[in-house]
Amino acid sequence: MTEKIQGKLVTLRPATMQDRRPIFDWLTNSDLTSSMMGPPIYADGKIPSWEEFKEDYKEYFFDSTQPQLGRCFIIEVNGEPVGQINHDRIYPEDKSTELDIWLKSSMYTGKGYGSDALQTLCAFLNVGYSCNKFIIAPSKRNTRAIKAYKKAGFVESAEPIRSPDYFDTVVLVKTL
Numbered sequence: 001m002t003e004k005i006q007g008k009l010v011t012l013r014p015a016t017m018q019d020r021r022p023i024f025d026w027l028t029n030s031d032l033t034s035s036m037m038g039p040p041i042y043a044d045g046k047i048p049s050w051e052e053f054k055e056d057y058k059e060y061f062f063d064s065t066q067p068q069l070g071r072c073f074i075i076e077v078n079g080e081p082v083g084q085i086n087h088d089r090i091y092p093e094d095k096s097t098e099l100d101i102w103l104k105s106s107m108y109t110g111k112g113y114g115s116d117a118l119q120t121l122c123a124f125l126n127v128g129y130s131c132n133k134f135i136i137a138p139s140k141r142n143t144r145a146i147k148a149y150k151k152a153g154f155v156e157s158a159e160p161i162r163s164p165d166y167f168d169t170v171v172l173v174k175t176l
């Protein structure tokens with residue numbers, strides 16, 4: 001089991017099975033949900049059901065058994081959970097992986113936690129798994145997310161991604 005990973009502002013703790021439901025609730029039923037999925041802004045980004053979420057975020061995201069396939073981390077500040085960040089499969093061909101992040105409430109946005117969590121996870125995956133290409137793919141409408149990702153060293157890229165979530169998906173890439 002990986003120890004906690006220390007960033008500048010946040011600490012990342014590998015998620016456990018107990019975190020699966022709260023992470024789902026933060027995604028689908030928080031005051032931030034409407035800023036990333038569901039109508040009226042994101043009619044194209046369907047809010048998943050619990051069953052659909054479990055299909056996307058299989059057990060290995062929460063038990064650290066297959067880090068090469070993906071893993072969720074709880075973002076903590078002073079020991080308190082403020083959100084989650086995850087990486088998907090690490091592709092051996094080009095040492096790349098896709099990331100996703102959401103905080104648990106608007107109380108915690110705009111404080112630099114998101115960009116610090118991204119920088120911290122990228123550095124960890126670079127050192128531990130030789131991963132050197134990180135991809136994140138928000139909607140163009142999500143200006144706050146794009147700003148946070150650029151602060152964390154991501155740049156817009158024209159390359160296609162495997163399964164875009166939005167009609168106006170913007171692909172951002174960070175290389176280490």
Ligand SMILES: CC(C)(COP(=O)(O)OP(=O)(O)OC[C@H]1O[C@@H](n2cnc3c(N)ncnc32)[C@H](O)[C@@H]1OP(=O)(O)O)[C@@H](O)C(=O)NCCC(=O)NCCS
Pocket residue numbers: 032035036083101102103104108109110111112113114115116137138139142143144145147148151
């Ligand atoms: C996207 C998210 C993870 C970013 O984390 P964060 O901790 O809020 O990000 P940061 O504080 O590092 O940076 C956010 C930047 O956007 C700015 N910002 C805040 N609200 C904004 C808004 N409504 N519109 C545009 N920019 C905004 C902040 O001022 C900050 O920039 P600055 O540091 O130059 O002032 C977080 O906001 C979040 O969970 N949002 C809801 C879920 C989501 O959209 N997830 C992404 C799905 S792809």
